[in-house]
Amino acid sequence: MLRPLAVLLALHVAQPVAAQLPQAPAADRTLQRQSQARIEPFLAELGSLVAIDSGSDRPQGLDRMATHLEQRLQGLGARVERHPARPAAGDTLVARLEGRGDRGILLMVHYDTVFPDGEAGRRPFRIEAGRATGPGVADAKGGVVMILQALELLRTRNGNDHTPITVLFNPDEEIGSPGSAPLIAELARRHAVVLSFEPSPQNGVIDATKGIAFLSLAVRGRAAHAGADPASGRNAAVELAHQIVALQNLGDPARGTTVNWTVLRSGERPNVIPAEATATADLRYSDPLELERVRQQGERTISRRHIPDTTASLTLTPRRPPFPPNPATQALVLRAQAIFRELQLPLPAIAMGFGTDAGHAFQSGSSCPAVLEGLGVVGGDLHSPAEWMDLGSLPARLYLVVRLLETLPSSGCGPS
Known part of the structure; x- marks a missing residue:
C-alpha cells in the first residue's frame, strides 16, 4: 500500500x-x-x-x-x-x-x-x-x-x-x-x-x-376486512396520518428546536384495516427545557381524536444531550x-x-x-x-x- x-x-x-x-x-x-x-x-x-x-x-x-x-x-x-x-x-x-x-x-x-x-x-x-x-x-x-x-x-x-x-x-x-x-x-x-x-x-x-431525542407515536384502532366490512374497523393508519399532520408544528426554529417525522409503520396485508400504526420523529434541540414543552404540547395535540374509538400515545426518549x-x-x-x-x-x-x-x-x-x-x-x-x-x-x-x-x-x- x-x-x-x-x-x-x-x-x-x-x-x-x-x-x-x-x-x-x-x-x-x-x-x-x-x-x-x-x-x-x-x-x-x-x-x-x-x-x-x-x-x-x-x-x-x-x-x-x-x-x-x-x-x-x-x-x-x-x-x-x-x-x-x-x-x-x-x-x-x-x-x-x-x-x-x-x-x-x-x-x-x-x-x-x-x-x-x-x-x-x-x-x-x-x-x-x-x-x-x-x-x-x-x-x-x-x-x-x-x-x-x-x-x-x-x-x-x-x-x-x-x-x-x-x-x-x-x-x-x-x-x-x-x-x-x-x-x-x-x-x-x-x-x-x-x-x-x-x-x-x-x-x-x-x-x-444539538441534543437528540426521539418521539414515538403509537395509535391503536380496530381491525376489519377492508373489502367486506371496512366500516366496522377503526383505521389506525389514517388516525396516525391525521396526528402527524397535527404534530408538524412541534418544532420552534426560534429556540433551535426541530421535529421531523421520519419512520412510519402500519399494516401487514392490503385487505385488512390496520389496528396498529406507529411513527418516529427525530427531535433536535439546544435548550433542555424544550423537551418538556414538546412533550406537553404533543400530549395536548394527540388528545384530539380524528377517528372515533382510536387511542394514541406519545413517548419522548432523550438520546444525546x-x-x-x-x-x-x-x-x-x-x-x-x-x-x-x-x-x-x-x-x-x-x-x-x-x-x-x-x-x-x-x-x-x-x-x-x-x-x-x-x-x-x-x-x-x-x-x-x-x-x-x-x-x-x-x-x-x-x-x-x-x-x-x-x-x-x-x-x-x-x-x-
Whole structure:
C-alpha cells in the first residue's frame, strides 16, 4: 500500500489544493515541517483502518479496530484499558499518557461507522483530486488517525514532557453511545479540557451541537376486512396520518428546536384495516427545557381524536444531550484561532445541527471541563457513499492539535 500511496501523494498532495502550509513569522516552522512530513504515514494508517468494516453492530470488525488501536496506543507508551460498551457490540478504549499536572486533556472520538459489512471492499480507500474517500474516512476514522498522529508528533518533539493526556475511542457513537456515554461523562469531569475529533464541514472547529431525542407515536384502532366490512374497523393508519399532520408544528426554529417525522409503520396485508400504526420523529434541540414543552404540547395535540374509538400515545426518549454555546468553549475557540493565525489561516467556529459525544462530555452549570468539538479532519457527505476527506487541510490541523496539546494548561479548568 505504501508505494502506490507515495505516488498518489506526489500527484495530489503537491497540487495547489494540497497540503502546503503558508510560512508565517510567528509560526513554529519546525512543527510546520514535521506536520507536513506526517501526511504520508497519516494516509497509510487511515487507509488500513478504512479497510476494516466496523459498523456499530459488527462485533468482529469492531474488535479488529479495537485491537489495532490498543496496540498503537501501547506503542506510544500509554496504559490501555478496554471497557465493554454494553449494550453496544464493541469495547471502549481508554488510554493514559502520564505527564505534568493534575487534570490534563481528554482526546476522544468514535471508531464505529454506519456502513454494513462488505462496504470497505465495495468502496476501498482512494485518493483522487485532493480528497480521500471510503467508508468512515471522515466520520470518524480520520479523527482517530488525527489523534494517533498528533500524539506521535508530540512524543517526537517533547518525549514525556507534556500535560497528562487521556484518549477515549468508543464503538457506539453512531447509535447514540448507549454503552460509552456514562464513561465519557465520568472521564470528562476529571479533566480540564476535552477535545473531540468529529469531522468539520470546513477548515474550522465546532463550538455547539444539538441534543437528540426521539418521539414515538403509537395509535391503536380496530381491525376489519377492508373489502367486506371496512366500516366496522377503526383505521389506525389514517388516525396516525391525521396526528402527524397535527404534530408538524412541534418544532420552534426560534429556540433551535426541530421535529421531523421520519419512520412510519402500519399494516401487514392490503385487505385488512390496520389496528396498529406507529411513527418516529427525530427531535433536535439546544435548550433542555424544550423537551418538556414538546412533550406537553404533543400530549395536548394527540388528545384530539380524528377517528372515533382510536387511542394514541406519545413517548419522548432523550438520546444525546446538547453541547450548547458557553464561555469555556469560547475561550478554547479563541486559543485555537490564535494558533491558526500563526499560519495566516482563518479558523471559523461553527454550530452544527447534528449531535455528538461532546454533549456527554459537557457538564452543564460548570466551566470544567472546557469542551471543543470538530478537531478531526475536514470532510463532508457523511453517512453516504460520497463521503470524503480533504487532504490539503491535514498539515494545518495536525499543527493545531499539537500546539493545543503543548500549550493548554495541565491543571485547573480550561485555557488560561
